Amino acid sequence: MAETVQVYGYRVRQARTIRSSPIKPLAQLLGMSPSAWTALERSASTAMPVMRLRALAAKLRFPHDFFLTPPGGLPVHRGSLLLRAKKTIKIAEIDALTAFAEMVQELWQSLAEHATHPPLRIPIGLPAGTSPEEAARLTRSALDLREDEPIAHVMHTVERAGIPIAVAGVGMPDAKHDAFSVWAGDFHDEPLIVAKPVNSWERTRWSIAHELGHLVMHHGIIPDDAEEQANRFANEFLLPVSSLQKEWPSAATLSTLYSLKQRWHMSLASLIMHGRQNGLLDEARASGLFKQLSARRDPHTQVTWKVQEPGWSDLAPERPRLIAVMVERGLEEQPSARLLSSISGKWADDLMQEVLDGQRPAPAVSRAEGRRSQEVESVSNVIALRRRA
Template identity: 65%
Template sequence: MAETIAVYGYRVRQARTIRYSPIKPLAQMLDMSPSAWTALERSTSTEMPRLKLRTLATRLKFPSEFFLQPPGLPIHRGSLLFRTKKSIKVAQIDALTTLAEMIVELVAALGENATQPPLRLPMSLRQEVSPEEAAQQTRQALDLPDSEPIPHVIHTLERAGVPVAFADADMPDAKHDAFSVWGGDFHEQPLIVARHVNSWERTRWSIAHETGHLILHRGAAGEVDEDAANRFANEFLLPADMLRDEWPSAVTLTSLMPLKRRWQMSLAAIINHGKHLGLIEEHRATGLFKQLSARRDPHTGVTWRIQEPGWAELEPERPRLLTVMAERGLERRPTAELFTVLTGGWASDLMEQIIAGQREAPAVIQELAKTAPQSLPGNVVALRRA
């Protein structure tokens, strides 16, 4: 057996960035200079002693095989669709980009065994289209009647070919619950990644907001228009004509609650939507927001601005597309081990996060999965230690 083996530099970079590992201690561990490490990451492939590879793999908690697999299509660091804060660290952007690359690779691997729903987002919008018009066209493309709320935002997007994943992602700040990105050479693979929150209305709105980014800012570089994505989300969840028809004559937090419950949308978003449409004056909207900040949940003591009334009435939405693709294409319930094998060695603890963020299968499917064959399909082989 050869004493050295070819390691892909980009795989080294991916493992390091998703683990938030700085270069200097890793380079010292392998008796390398920081500049030599940087050259390693930038190289297509580099010969590395097998012992050093095992040391590296152990330190970064990845199978050795991961570093021997050609990388998939990289996602440019500047293509993540959220407003960049001056305070955000480069390490955060790198880690989120690598997380997106991992999930896109997983979707592609699952797609070799199961059909991914075709993309149905409107992709030929006029450059001057308003966020509201884009939201209306999106509802039409997804066969959503304007007169009815969207029953399950994530499920609707997954059926339209947009994978959604939940993970313990380190977002730029507390206001960011999700980010979106287009993967592939021609920006053909959309992806939304969200973190877990216990607010059903916040989850629905965040996913709608990221849908706005995907449609309005495809191919954008640098900072994107957050206000446009906000307006898209409000219109997507609650069409303006319906809001005008159902807007109360006397606007109070109490009179807005029926709108919140029917359209499954936060009071804050409804107030902003109404203000933008001219249904409520600026000073009155400001007063309502002050009331949200002043009132508290009697059980938790948290202000309504952070935790609105009705926050516990529904369970937050969760995705299920990746689970369904595994169950239908491989006839197996997804496991971290399965996803690790399918993707050529992405660490199992990272895959466990993705699986934990998926909705449970219906009871009937769970029973079928118990009796399904447990062997891997012919084109999936178990990893071997290098």
């Protein structure tokens, strides 16, 4: 009789979905029917011949031990992912993002066994009818942010609020999907943000603020206008209307708005939307400014300002650092994919490397690179973590 091992069905599902592998060819590879494969994924555990496990692991590019390790972390429910234009994404793509979120959440829980992390500081459970603008103001207050000062580093601020962020080249196929957020766990009490490594600092900051808005306002029932609410939250969080009104130019043009962009680190497009929302621009003028963004081009690349605004390369896109810091402080080792895999369920090294590649280097390395030196200096003390006893 062939040697068998107990394989956890949920681990099989996680590996298949995160690799976006359809069931039928995998079932054929292992000499199974699609219905038998489905039964395998739904089972708590199933005896599997070792040779079959080796073929499965090789095909999905996962270590054998992953399938033999009980599922850890907190469950992430597919329907709880907050994504823009969610209806345009295929179910298989949502499943892959769900599995990725589960991987990061399992890593986060594992790291919490070795190092403390910042307590959650964002307001949740806001009264019904709270406007996105008021939610943003309450959030800035909870995070000790002044209304008359720009946020130096949005990701750093969110991480200090106790929310882990992973930046990785995950499968968000639409240009609208730069990031997603989720409340994980049986009680939906563990927040997480995942973002793509886009090269636009404006889009990066705004996307993280947008996802923060989801976490603050949509902890439970998700309204039909959730995306519009998160848009309004992001604009108000990045630039409170009290300062917007004081600093709004007497004649709003792309040139005069550019100074606001430089000071508050927001895109021209988001400033136009913010001004329109707060009555500083009428519909006709806002429409005209958007048309100018579409018409004007970079003289060197010929890319329109709507796609790539002027100043897009002035700053380096923000990146998170909390996961790396927890490894350094809690495990007293330099982060590596193999190390992260070893402490959190034996996830594939290449997936863990995706997470590490999205982390900001240590402050000394960042200063040597010479980009955003002043900002890096201001956020060099990321989080005051301590190693768990």
